Amino acid sequence: MPPASDLALLVPELWLAALGLVLLGVDLFVGEQNKRTVGWVAVGGLLLALVPTWGLAGAVHRPGTTVFFGSYAVDGFAVFFKFLAIIATTLVILASMDYFRASGDRQGSTQRFEGEFYTLLVFTGLGLVLMAASADLILVALSIEFVSLTSYVLAAYLKGNPKSNEAGLKYFLFGAAASAVMFYGFSLLYGLTGSTSLYVIAEKVATVPAPALTVSLALMLAGFGFKISMVPFHQWTPDVYEGAPTPVAAFLSVGSKAAGFAVLLRVVAVAIAPSGLDYVTLIAGLSAVSMFVGNLLALPQRNIKRMLAYSSISHAGFILIGVAAFGGAFGNTGLLIYLFAYMFFTLGAFFIAALIEARLGSDDIPDYAGLSQRAPGLAFLMALFMLSLTGIPPTAGFFAKFYIFAAAIERSPALLWLVAVGVVNSVISLYYYVNVIRTMYLLPPQDPARIQEPAVLRTALWVTGAATLLLGLYPQPLITFARAAALLLP
Amino acid sequence: MVPLPAYLVLGALLFSLGMIGVLVRRNALIVFMSIELMLNSVNLTFVALSRHLASMDGQLAVFFTIVVAGVEVVVGLAIIVEIFRSRATVNLDDVDLLRG
Amino acid sequence: MGELAAFIILAIVTLLPAVVVVTSRNLVRAAMSLIPSFLGVTGLFVLLQAEFVAGIQILIYAGAIAVLILFVIMLTQGGTGTALRQVNEQQLVGGLVAGALTIALLGLLLRTPWPLVAGTLPRSNVAAVGGAFLTNFILAFEISSLVLLVSLVGALVIARREQ
Numbered sequence: 001m002p003p004a005s006d007l008a009l010l011v012p013e014l015w016l017a018a019l020g021l022v023l024l025g026v027d028l029f030v031g032e033q034n035k036r037t038v039g040w041v042a043v044g045g046l047l048l049a050l051v052p053t054w055g056l057a058g059a060v061h062r063p064g065t066t067v068f069f070g071s072y073a074v075d076g077f078a079v080f081f082k083f084l085a086i087i088a089t090t091l092v093i094l095a096s097m098d099y100f101r102a103s104g105d106r107q108g109s110t111q112r113f114e115g116e117f118y119t120l121l122v123f124t125g126l127g128l129v130l131m132a133a134s135a136d137l138i139l140v141a142l143s144i145e146f147v148s149l150t151s152y153v154l155a156a157y158l159k160g161n162p163k164s165n166e167a168g169l170k171y172f173l174f175g176a177a178a179s180a181v182m183f184y185g186f187s188l189l190y191g192l193t194g195s196t197s198l199y200v201i202a203e204k205v206a207t208v209p210a211p212a213l214t215v216s217l218a219l220m221l222a223g224f225g226f227k228i229s230m231v232p233f234h235q236w237t238p239d240v241y242e243g244a245p246t247p248v249a250a251f252l253s254v255g256s257k258a259a260g261f262a263v264l265l266r267v268v269a270v271a272i273a274p275s276g277l278d279y280v281t282l283i284a285g286l287s288a289v290s291m292f293v294g295n296l297l298a299l300p301q302r303n304i305k306r307m308l309a310y311s312s313i314s315h316a317g318f319i320l321i322g323v324a325a326f327g328g329a330f331g332n333t334g335l336l337i338y339l340f341a342y343m344f345f346t347l348g349a350f351f352i353a354a355l356i357e358a359r360l361g362s363d364d365i366p367d368y369a370g371l372s373q374r375a376p377g378l379a380f381l382m383a384l385f386m387l388s389l390t391g392i393p394p395t396a397g398f399f400a401k402f403y404i405f406a407a408a409i410e411r412s413p414a415l416l417w418l419v420a421v422g423v424v425n426s427v428i429s430l431y432y433y434v435n436v437i438r439t440m441y442l443l444p445p446q447d448p449a450r451i452q453e454p455a456v457l458r459t460a461l462w463v464t465g466a467a468t469l470l471l472g473l474y475p476q477p478l479i480t481f482a483r484a485a486a487l488l489l490p
Numbered sequence: 491m492v493p494l495p496a497y498l499v500l501g502a503l504l505f506s507l508g509m510i511g512v513l514v515r516r517n518a519l520i521v522f523m524s525i526e527l528m529l530n531s532v533n534l535t536f537v538a539l540s541r542h543l544a545s546m547d548g549q550l551a552v553f554f555t556i557v558v559a560g561v562e563v564v565v566g567l568a569i570i571v572e573i574f575r576s577r578a579t580v581n582l583d584d585v586d587l588l589r590g
Numbered sequence: 591m592g593e594l595a596a597f598i599i600l601a602i603v604t605l606l607p608a609v610v611v612v613t614s615r616n617l618v619r620a621a622m623s624l625i626p627s628f629l630g631v632t633g634l635f636v637l638l639q640a641e642f643v644a645g646i647q648i649l650i651y652a653g654a655i656a657v658l659i660l661f662v663i664m665l666t667q668g669g670t671g672t673a674l675r676q677v678n679e680q681q682l683v684g685g686l687v688a689g690a691l692t693i694a695l696l697g698l699l700l701r702t703p704w705p706l707v708a709g710t711l712p713r714s715n716v717a718a719v720g721g722a723f724l725t726n727f728i729l730a731f732e733i734s735s736l737v738l739l740v741s742l743v744g745a746l747v748i749a750r751r752e753q
Contacts, residue, residue, distance in 0.1 A: 184528070211698060543705070
């Protein structure tokens, strides 16, 4: 039996699981008109979950510390992603509450199963936490599937809306196929090394013939690539982001992506890297292709959610630079910083899209015309998020990109070309991000009526906005935190 | 004793058949069945390797693959039924509101 | 010899229906073909001394999954729909990708020297599986119960009719 002290290291997970179950119960006793109560309980519970997580961060955990027979990691890396997952889930729930209410007001209907929506989001958050900490192939597979399943449901949540159903179906078929391919990769890796534990695999992987290892890595990348929307496993992204409820799209582009990167990095850094296989070239190539494909396809988009989807693909490319640069002094740190900063400005951009969609019933960028007069605060925040997505100082986006480029330069001269590709792509992306700002500030509004900003969503927006600015101006605490969390190997 | 590569090749053939179904067919239910074939080939590979390595881990992995497959059926078929209700088709060509 | 003959028969029983699944124009025929394919894999599990897995395979795959798929076919289009276009526009690319992957996989699997570990599987399959569930895989075991619960809630939300 595992020692009881193992459970003490699992308090955040246990708390989240209990919270999800409690929410299912609370939902039963809350009337159809007051489903926001469930959301508030969820937000409260999630914020409380930060307390034990903080406690874990305080205790120094050596890299490579695991519980439950080596299947579950409790290192700083895992703790970092616990924070990320909990914060992202909280913000998304805050945004969803007003999104549903505002959409309902406009359409004269209420969202069905709203309580279950918050519950599923909390469970997805738990899945993200589990993904980032799994140190065993079986647990990796199970936790990825946990997140995928709830995400399929969340994407298809707007039942009366054919686009949402379609998003759910596409996401499901693509995701299930990608997981099956990934499982096949797992089975080959198991056969080659005789174990499913990443740390045991690490000891044996040096004896594995390179072609077989390459193929199993490639098969596994199908599953991870699907989660992080990396080219060529990105095709679902625009369709799902457009069709899914906007807060869910936000959650997918931040939460699943971050946890996907956590898994990818843990598997590659812990289990594959000791083999001496040249995975860096492969990752660098995928990174460059993702940046180009995402950015070039984002250029002609009129729909803000599709534009953000392609932007999400190109950002996956940027973050992959961090994976390629892993092992250097900054590689891992750069990746963590990027993911953390990216969370805030991407969530912010999606939240504004959610608000506009709920109020105006439109996702089209031309309908943002004159937003600076109709809602000055919103326009300012959106401009901030767009600048941050481009990577212009003094925003968090600039600092994140700077760090990740520095990581690649420091790691190896062979990655300089990748940095050049990254810089070129930042310039390309300027065009479509700034186009949004131009539309908001320079074009006249079609309808001068002011846009009401719901209170809760506004809170979530200002939190993301403040974080975007603060991390850009004073990044030191995040750097310290990420540096402590970045050590993966003992 | 039948050698390990025989089982692995059989698994790979089954996997490829599923892959062809996923990449070529257009009906959501057929694509879904092809995915089930792929998962079966994963199971076969795991069990064959489990015997070869004389370790139970492979067989345990199969249980979790089966859980995943079962759960996917539940959620996936629910989505397919819902699509059919709103659209009266499960053909992916007709499910095309989302185009860029 | 007996084992080899059994293997060959089971391999045919597994692969032929799988071909039907992938190529058939008739949904019901495809779904029915899944069952022998699943049963063939079950037989192979028995050959590989994984009796407990074989039992579960019959229950879940041949029993639950295949039947559920048949149910959904009946719920949606009653097994018709043969007049619709059967393949997608990327047929050629998809076929080529899958073909290339197959050849690469086969070449790789045949050439790789698979590590051999001395030892035999435990005699009592069920006891070993049960023990592993409560030791090495206890966390995965617990998480799968959560996964099942959550997917149940999710499926109900999606599939329940609007009033």
